[in-house]
Amino acid sequence: GEDVEQSLFLSVREGDSSVINCTYTDSSSTYLYWYKQEPGAGLQLLTYIFSNMDMKQDQRLTVLLNKKDKHLSLRIADTQTGDSAIYFCAEEPNTGFQKLVFGTGTRLLVSP
Amino acid sequence: DAGVTQSPTHLIKTRGQQVTLRCSPKSGHDTVSWYQQALGQGPQFIFQYYEEEERQRGNFPDRFSGHQFPNYSSELNVNALLLGDSALYLCASSLDGGNQPQHFGDGTRLSIL
Numbered sequence: 001g002e003d004v005e006q007s008l009f010l011s012v013r014e015g016d017s018s019v020i021n022c023t024y025t026d027s028s029s030t031y032l033y034w035y036k037q038e039p040g041a042g043l044q045l046l047t048y049i050f051s052n053m054d055m056k057q058d059q060r061l062t063v064l065l066n067k068k069d070k071h072l073s074l075r076i077a078d079t080q081t082g083d084s085a086i087y088f089c090a091e092e093p094n095t096g097f098q099k100l101v102f103g104t105g106t107r108l109l110v111s112p
Numbered sequence: 113d114a115g116v117t118q119s120p121t122h123l124i125k126t127r128g129q130q131v132t133l134r135c136s137p138k139s140g141h142d143t144v145s146w147y148q149q150a151l152g153q154g155p156q157f158i159f160q161y162y163e164e165e166e167r168q169r170g171n172f173p174d175r176f177s178g179h180q181f182p183n184y185s186s187e188l189n190v191n192a193l194l195l196g197d198s199a200l201y202l203c204a205s206s207l208d209g210g211n212q213p214q215h216f217g218d219g220t221r222l223s224i225l
Binding site for chain 1 (some may be wrong): 204
């Protein structure tokens with residue numbers, strides 16, 4: 001089946017690191033994505049990782065993938081107040097099409 | 113380079129009415145997907161269009177239909193609107209094939225009274 005779960009809320013102080021976690025169920029998923037949604041806006045693609053990788057780094061963002069446990073995490077280094085938003089994890093099941101299955105999102109609040 | 117654009121940004125309808133939402137994909141993209149995002153939830157896949165045909169569909173009733181035009185733009189139509197259709201409707205575009213991430217527009221906020 002296809003299901004993605006995330007914790008609902010995370011609060012950090014400016015300058016700290018943030019770690020947002022996600023678990024998924026479809027072991028056939030080829031790609032896993034992180035999107036950011038700010039109030040009143042659509043989804044902004046942050047980064048993605050292919051299922052045969054276990055880590056990807058992109059500036060302040062680090063994605064870790066544990067395929068055995070179907071666990072994905074997004075680490076944001078030196079978190080800023082502008083990082084406050086909802087973060088969605090999404091899996092792309094291996095159906096041959098580009099359908100995404102999203103989690104319910106993690107609201108990140110960064111305080112000064 | 114324009115990203116994905118959607119219109120209108122907001123729409124208010126009453127139960128039983130019909131609505132059409134529009135999407136222009138990012139330049140160079142040929143595949144359009146539609147998602148419904150209810151308040152406080154993650155987006156749910158409605159369907160995907162490629163080469164002017166619906167090629168995959170999520171768990172949505174036939175009241176939801178769509179179209180893709182030769183210029184790759186797309187429409188989402190919803191008939192016989194219900195209160196539960198109130199949501200943010202997101203359009204995403206991509207290039208067909210593997211390793212092609214979807215890029216989203218800002219969505220259309222649909223409110224049903």
